[in-house]
Amino acid sequence: MYDAIIVGAGACGLMCAAQAGLRGKKTLLIERNEKPGAKILISGGGRCNYTNLGTSIENFVSENPKFLNAAFQQWTVADTLNFFESHGIFGEEKTLGQLFPSSNKAKDIVAVFTKILFQTQQDIMLNTQVLAVAKVGDYFELTIQSEKGKSVLKTGKVVLASGGLPVVKLGASDFALRVAKQFGMDIVPTAPALVPLTITGKEAEWYASLSGNAVFARVFNKEISFEENILFTHWGLSGPAILQISSYWRAGQEFFIDLMPLQSMEALIKEERTLGGRRTLAQLIQPYFTKKMVDALGKFLPIQVKIASMSKAEAKLVVETLHKFKVKAAGDKGYDKAEVMRGGVSTDNLTPKTMEAKAIPGLYFGGEAVDITGWLGGYNFQWAWASGYAIAQAL
Structure with missing residues (x-):
């Protein structure tokens, strides 16, 4: 048994697993790609604009931007800087508050998380797709498809950090939205954003x-x-x-x-x-x-x-x-040319401090799947880190 199973090893999922591990929790991270952080690795032309020094709720599109306050109070831009600096990543401001690692290598950002996951003995399953999530009594059952075939995992808590619809070649899907709908949650209409x-x-x-x-x-x-x-x-x-x-x-x-x-x-x-x-x-x-x-x-x-x-x-x-x-x-130009997805799981369905579904205890949503869309320039990463951290504190 795991304290939680996290679906999606993107920015939010990686931060959530890392922070949960640092709190002594045991998580399983499931990723459909062959390596974690696929979207991080291509962001900013492979350089990764990992936060913005001027981040505020005004830099986000949402039906309720104030929802961000609770997460941003728990995990600030200063926390992002301190976190990465403590692992040897120092930022360089390029323009308009955009911060890139001084090495200009997105892989260095991903390496921070893989190191923490290893040190805190978190488990990760790659090349594995979650096909379904069901609530059975007090537990969730996840049907997964891996190289070994289909199987079912059981856990008390599930974190859906599987992103949005951009970019299909990186394994993007509407899985989190489908699960939310399945549990009767509201979805704000989605569309490509930050797109030509x-x-x-x-x-x-x-x-x-x-x-x-x-x-x-x-x-x-x-x-x-x-x-x-x-x-x-x-x-x-x-x-x-x-x-x-x-x-x-x-x-x-x-x-x-x-x-x-x-x-x-x-x-x-x-x-x-x-x-x-x-x-x-x-x-x-x-x-x-x-x-x-x-x-x-x-x-x-x-x-x-x-x-x-x-x-x-x-x-x-x-x-x-x-x-x-x-x-x-x-x-x-559509989702394959979009940086992010607009819309998603309505924030009305989630508890701001923990990202837990109000009506389904133990089910959490973070990152791009939620109706929170940042401007270009590192804002979406700051939201991913903050939501991943907030969820980890509740696991």
């Missing part, structure tokens, strides 16, 4: 012509704005600012791009007029964009008109276009 957006129809060719061009921009809608790079692609838009806004985007909605967030186009035109206005619009904006971008903007703007000859209506069009470029995306 696609453009179709008459505008598609224009975006495709700019493929490979990156621009520092402010991407915004009525809810929120992000200032980071955007990247034009042959199918639409990507880059950090686009991934960020995608978590707040729904099909059919518009959003806007300020292509010159650090300048005022109105002021630049006014200044140019005082100097005689001999330059064309193309010459005026050339320092801020690639030639290809300037040429492409010619579809919308009178780029060959001299500033002195520009009418008030044309000047207004220039300001509106460059500071409030309207985008109507057709869709997104």
